[in-house]
Amino acid sequence: MKISLQIIWEKLNFNTAEAVLEAPDHSVFSDVRLLSPKLTTLKSGILYVGEGLLGNEFVCEAGSGLCLLNGSGPFPCDGLAIVGDYSLFELFNRISQLFYELRTQFEQLIEAIIQKKGLQQVVEIISKICGNPVYLVDSSFKVLGIHGPKTMPEMSANWRRLLNDGYLPYNIVMNLIESNELQSMESGRCADLIVSKFFYTPFINYNMRYKGKLQGHFFVVGMLKKITPGDVELTNLAGPYILDAIRSDPHFQTTRGRYYEHFIIDMLEGKPMQLAHIKNQVSALKLDLNDGYTVVKINPNLYDELQNEQISRQLEQINGCKPVFYKNAIVAVFPKLQRQQSSLINKLKTLSKSINGTIGISDEIPGFANLHRLYLQAATAITLGQQLALSTTIYRYQDVMRYHPFLGFDKKDELAVMCHPGMLILKTYDAEHDTKFVQTLETYLKHERHSLPTAAALHIHRNTLSYRLDKIDQLFSFNLDDAFERERILLTLNILSYLSHASFSAE
Template structure:
């Protein structure tokens, strides 16, 4: 790997160099040498630095190479226009310190190439964000961290001892305080495509950097490689580099000026690192395929268990700028196969129209919606009528959790939604919406069935009725099931069964006689109800 001669020229602008680039095939510089009279053969990708008196014209006509001449003497015009060579002229007296400066420039760029190779090696090992951030800190000599668009910390330098409140938030809490960044959140520069240097001007700054040994010098306001911003709210200077995938913002890469001063070469390395982090983040297909909003990202973090306490949740809600109207319902929607990102981007609109002010994301191949609990009965029925039609058209199934108030428990309610679908499909094949409240007993049965025989919990007389039906070819079990599930409403049940109320009354009395039970007794009624639910769960009470 080499350095373009124009990059070296750019670093020498203060000397007002004049350049004559006549041979563009050899502009990549791989080494720098002192121009000596004794040199007989000149390498094409070497930059020879010296004074005009060392420039042996007779030796140069046939050689393709690069020269940086430091002299107050005039260069002959035919040499300037020689098509074999590239020449840079500086109108100064040649000194060894000038030569050393050019060497320093070359080595700075060479270090970037070396660091780029190291970074490429880290990426090739595919060991994730943590390895990238640890390697970045070694290369930069300062601690760093990565945050997403909600300013949740995704990764930070391990093993760093830094007694600073910001680092305590990063390393221990996993997020930054909303108040500390609030003044920046409306600043358009936070969308910048080049790094931003926030220079602390706080007089109480205990983290003062000594620039005396900084050969490149500190970053200055007129630097073209950064946006320079002085900030009296910060007690430690930092470089803030936005991470993009195309035009889509994925997060921030932030380096703190804690142990050594920043240099221009750090800026170039930070740009490389930001690109590397972008590649790593895009391996998460949600970033790759979806224009994710801050509130959707918040929901994904909750589902992944990355927000674990109330303080962190409150801070993330502030950054996401979202409000929740409690109680909430979690609605899980599944397909026979995992829902693809292309499918999701198309059908998401349908669900958002049904549940206004909801958050809708794709999580592990399922659609997850968090919506305010619909308490108005008419609106409730309208919503789920529309939802049923959409699900039927899309051949999808939906589970709805119990109402809840604590977002930190969201995984429990997500599992409720999935469990309701599983249990509901076990009992029927002609429904698309399943409410967890309707399947709580079945959930209990599924948890108990591995430990105990569920039939042991049935009222003994239920088996007596089953035997009676088998011997006398009656359907009293079915009559009992309909009676119990319709809450003993004999008028409704007589109409449903197409029999006279007197006939129904006789059948219920006969059932009580066979079973030797009183269905007006609350405890016995519940025991019979529970027994029928167990048989239904086991597939032995089909109607």
Template sequence: MKKKVFQPGFRLNLRIIADALDQYGKKIEYYGSGDSQILTGVRLYALGIMLKPEYVYFISAGDLVSRAQMFRGIPMVVSGKVNPDVLPENTPAIVVLDTNNPLEIFSMVQDVFDRLRRWDIRLQASLSQRRPLQEILDASRDIFNNPLFIHNKEFVILAETGYRAGMAQRDRDKRTGQTMVALSTINDFKTDIVYQNGLREKRADMFPSEQTGYRILFRNLWNEDIYLGRILVNEIDSSIIPGDYLALDYLGDLLEYYLQGGLLEQFSIDNDTDHLLISMCNGEQVDERQIMDHLQFQRWNRTDRYICMRIVTEQKDFNLISSYAVLNQIEYQISTGHAFFHENGITVVVNLSYNHDKPADAVSRIAVLMREGLLKIGVSSEIRDFYQISKAYKMAKIALEFGRISSSMYWYYYFDDFMLDYMAECAGRDIPGDLLCSSALRKLREYDQKNNSELYETLLVYLEHERNVLRTANELFIHRSTLTYRLERIQKLIGVDLNKPEERLKLLVSYYIVEPKARRREQLAVSKKTGTEDQTSPSCQQKK
């Protein structure tokens, strides 16, 4: 991995000096053409000295008039009124109109360099402290003259200084005790186009005041192309000035450099429990003592009733905006569960025995959160052995996969509802589905194609409604006498006694094998129009 190029030592440009003189109450004119962030100090101009572009030179208006061309490309602070036409082309300059005490102006400029140099030294020292991020913000409070905070990509606030009433609300993470941005604020950001666009920025930028009531200067933090979080300056105590952009960019570059070098670890949130459960979900070998320690810590028993839930979203920016906040809210609503990040989603292991719950009870507790977050959830069947968590996790994944390709309008999918689909899919692993199913279905399809009839669908609906004539006729929008005629025709064509339970089961399972329930009705609708039917289905191997 290519390490980020970073040159320690904060360098100024004339814009920063102009901002400082303006704050001191001095009347100035700023000319920014050619202004670069390369300045390391200030020098008094004297005849015969060699001019260097990394210094800003203090010169009187009278001296400049006769030596203007010598200063081409050299930053300068001019004491006294000067005609702008005298200034060399592409040369940054500050003209100080208040000339009562030129040495005072020089001292002010020197103070700007000294103050920012001390800040830079303190930043470097902060990185070796026990709480480096907090030390960095404390050191930066007087530079920006506004409240600052740093949050990671999950909106956990890693450090903060200057927070007060009236600023954006905070929530407490019950898992870690850390402070985080309120979920209501995060949800507002999810629909804010300006915020979304700002997530791509590599340099300091401004977030408008519409959401929070005050502007926020922010700098995203990156490890190559991986978003890690943000540094933010709230415009509460004083107005953001142009030099603040440069200072915040330097602060961001400094943090990115040390993050890439592995010297800062506060941007990741995980714990031993998460690692244990991830390993178990993946079917990896886990030390039994670790499992028992976890159960004892949670006050769970190995033989309690458990389910596993897998939660995902279609939103591409979900992890950037609200993943940790959602995870935190899930644990708040399901107190007998543990939620953690896994395979680009959230996995939840829930103990149902603790509160004598049913799976639907756990799902209903997070219903509002799921709907508002446009999330979908797969729910496993119950297991009675904690050591079978990997099986429960697989069931949750299968339920989610089948549910998402179904025409269901619900956001939750239970494995029990798709169990037969999964069994039928696995049954076709060694023998193609069209060969494994009953030959009666092939006969009906061929007959329908030749005669433009609908016997294939009629039998399916009839079997799914457990031979209830009224419900079958209603779903097919036909008269009962028409249904009776069709059933007689079916019986004659396939020669199967539908009064025998095993024959009905064979036919119904054959439908599941030919086309899983999740897509069967869609394919039937297509087959009516095209006269063909897709007999393929995903292989069982793909689920592994």
């Protein structure tokens, strides 16, 4: 750990009347020593502390430095002249203590990284070093760690959003992009002081890059004290350590998320939000709050980061689709397209050929605020489709919804108890006599008890249908004029279909 005279001057709280800094070389030092009268060579990386005017002819190695008490320059190297009622040893001890404290803090930082104590603890140590709140975010502005006071009058709304929501809202990111602030921010190769019209409070930005790719941002926010040049230098010292910390964190995702991803995920999870906030995000997404929406969940059998990114890019080409990575799946939000159901299905069928996995499709429901319900439908469609071992890999919720109420039952007997006894009699009779009475009654009810369309659907003569209905009445006297009995018959048909396909635990 090496520090500059700028940091030493600021940390010792000298004002311009007490100290004069001359540091054209911006040298940094790892150790401090007393300046001996017999010393002829100042070593690189060492800060020498002496008293009085310079009387010696020194040979100064590049990167050496001087700190003189009650002395003055010009200095042969980077120098700090201090005027004050101190003893030489008091000054030396103060500077030595500063070196010790900073070295101890950086050792704690390194230990936290090596022992993988988590990004939050790393951020807390950095905040103590910098003396200001620290925000650590990934490249899509999702918060990885924050340390600082939770309530401050001067905290702007967007800093508060990062603190409360855990990510920067999409509309603010779009403002940064459209104003070129984000491009300017991400172009920096070292720590920069940023004054943004969207954040108000000045802050230091350090871009964390690995092999040229942006991994995230390390912000030091000037909320507790004014940001100084020494703070910028400390941020540059701490930045590489934080990059090591996030790259070694097992939960860190190297893939750059889409800027809207965190908001969409909050909506999929049903996180409570104020309507005004939702409106702002939807407007930035160029969507209609009250439009109809469909959610599609794609479950790849094998996780392949590159393939998943390619699939997401293909989805984004479909009229306003917004795909995100959520729970090891690709979840896509489609506006309007469910109205052209066949068109959407055909696009997904084409897409399914390039992936090895399953696809669940929700209903279309008006209102962006209903994404959570739509996500549950899409996820349930996959669960039911797999449990029923359907022949396709694309499952629409509307096709399997009738089985949804049965997911909570673990054993066949729990469902069989709800079955209409007459339907069980017909099922047994069909099995023993190779008849089709269950199918006949089901088709008859689905055609609203109209004989002609029922006979046509069964490909039988109307007289044959009458015979079957008479036989069904002999086996069990159904009251088909009772709406509730008809409902129970149809429920039983769904249960019997479910029981014939679904797998259950041992009874």
